[in-house]
Amino acid sequence: MLLWRQFAMEWKLYSRDRAAMFWTFAFPILMLLGFGVIFRGGDAPRLSVVWVKPSQMAPKDEALLKTLEQFPTKLITLSPSEAESRWSKGETAVQIEPINDSFRMKVNSYLVAQGQMTAQVVQQAFLISQSQLQGQPMPKLIPVSMESPGHAKATNYAAFLLPGLLGMNLMSMGLFAVGMVNVSYREKGKFRRLAVTPLPKWIFLLGQVMHRLTVTLIQTIFLLIVGRLVFGIENQGSYLLLTVVMVLGTACFMAMGFALSSFADTSETYAAISNLLFFPMMFLSGVYFTLDAAPKWLQQAVIALPLSPFLKALRAVFNDGAALTTHLLGLGIVVIWTALCFGLAVKRFRWA
Template sequence: MKTLIGLTVANLKSLVRDRAALFWTLFFPVMFVLLFGVLFSGSSDSKVDVGWVDQDGTTASASLRATFADVQLLKLHDGTLDEEKAAMQRGDVSAIVVVPAGLQTATASAANGKKASVSLALYTDPGQSSTDQVVEGAVTQIANGFNLAVLAPNSAPVLLVEGQSLTSTNISTVTYLVPSILAMALMQLGVFAAVPLVQQREKGILKRLGATPLARWKLVASNILLRLLVAAADAVLIVGIGMLAFNVQIVGNPVEIVLFVFLGAAAFLSLGFMLASFIKTEEQASGVVQVVQMPLMFLSGIFFPFDFMPEFLRNFARLLPLTYLGDGLRQTMVNGTQIAPLGVDAAILVGWLVVCLAIAARSFRWE
């Protein structure tokens, strides 16, 4: 154990002191989040878009709309319920308020001391809890104000709020990108692991270690341990920046997310080990690693929504493991559109892990 930790610390120091390696494993993904975050969150203003569906069509509903429109935080979009639901699913509005028919009648009845009430339907997305709170708060306050204005004290409220949840299948660009960037970072840390391994072989470090009592499994284990540590650091950094700077909501089960992060790191690490088995020189290593990671990055559907891809690219992307890591992370973290069921994502990653590891175990050369 002491040996394993010592070796992992040695590898960690080597990584931290190697500026190029550090850039690719940590700063590059962080830069990506910051860059995309600033680019895509700048386009939408800070107001919450709310769909306004008026099924009453009376002066009462018009005055209620005017009250809502006065709230600085909200921006109303008028339409029918179906139109607004579609808009919410596209991500154009974050919530929908439906004013039912009968508002005017009920208000009039209540003013005459009769018991009457109508319910405002409020559609929100449980995946967007911060906007939910803003909208719910506003709607509740306005409803209370409305009740106070039209009713005698202590009578039953005429305007009720009835919550409805509508999961938006489309999410904001930054929210879409955070799991993608994490997937990219995990892919890179795995694939780039080939470079120090090839360097250590070329310099004869692996051979020199072979002349000590150090067991080879410890050598392999320390490499895995180091990369999983970096994977955890990448995940914390990327998700942390996404949440703090760009208000990305992480909704999934934390255990599932952690499992997917480590499964993804392990799968791409085994790909890196496999690459290191076939690469002969240090110069080759950096080239091969780029040739592998570039198409993975741009053809896997992690940066472009899968539906936007032409058919042949989509079929190609279905072959790439990064597609499934991105999909798994997106589903577990932000409840995004799925390309495959979560179990299939996990199974495909496990498959890549096993196959690459088997090939690496067969063909890895120590000198």
């Protein structure tokens, strides 16, 4: 009864906190919708090239354009003045212009990654068009398609992102909704005020934990529904395994929040400590992109943080419908973190 009242009060007060509601429920869905739509479809994204139209098209120009069509490029044909104004606004990554019997290519130094890649494609197309002009046949191109590595059934970026967002949600719940909140309760004396009442403290904490768990459950269900309705993403694996992985992750990040909160006396200190974990995990654990291109040592280092192995296991179940047998080591890391954090929390948790 007391527990139920405590839980109901948590929900009542939480529902009045618009900002928290937005970040918890709306933000992950907006992320999924935003990035899911931007990177929609299984095709490779088109690399755009600005083509400065000459007053008269020479055979070499025709040949280059024709060859470029074979590549995943999007040609934007502009007059010299239009091309110049687009370039000066910085919107052009690569611009190519016929000059006498050759071409001139400019690469935007601000868009260096995209620019370099496009420039290489154009270089290749140029070489091929040259050999065609000399009467040689069109060489065979290697067909390119964009797929998510190691995920047999994931068809689009949204399907990759959704489990990442589930992991992010758990991490924010643990580090902020649990850890940060408890530091501020201690700092502001809310725990002391409770301590002079006969309310057993575990009821207060359990009410809080139950509230966070229901929030996480609702968050997860929202994301799954939106993913399914908008992007047709479905859980490829068993719901039992999905639940197992989610429960392990929830326990881990909740324990982490309690443990970290015991190392800080003020909210400011807590923010500094938690960011030391939050940001590396957010960017290096494969929430938004895989780390396949990162140096090997970095990939191995982030495996030691719990979010990365958690997401690998979650994606294996959710995206590939796999069993967890190949992820036992990763889940073991998650469990070890949970045990460590739980132990620290029990040993160090302070009310005042």
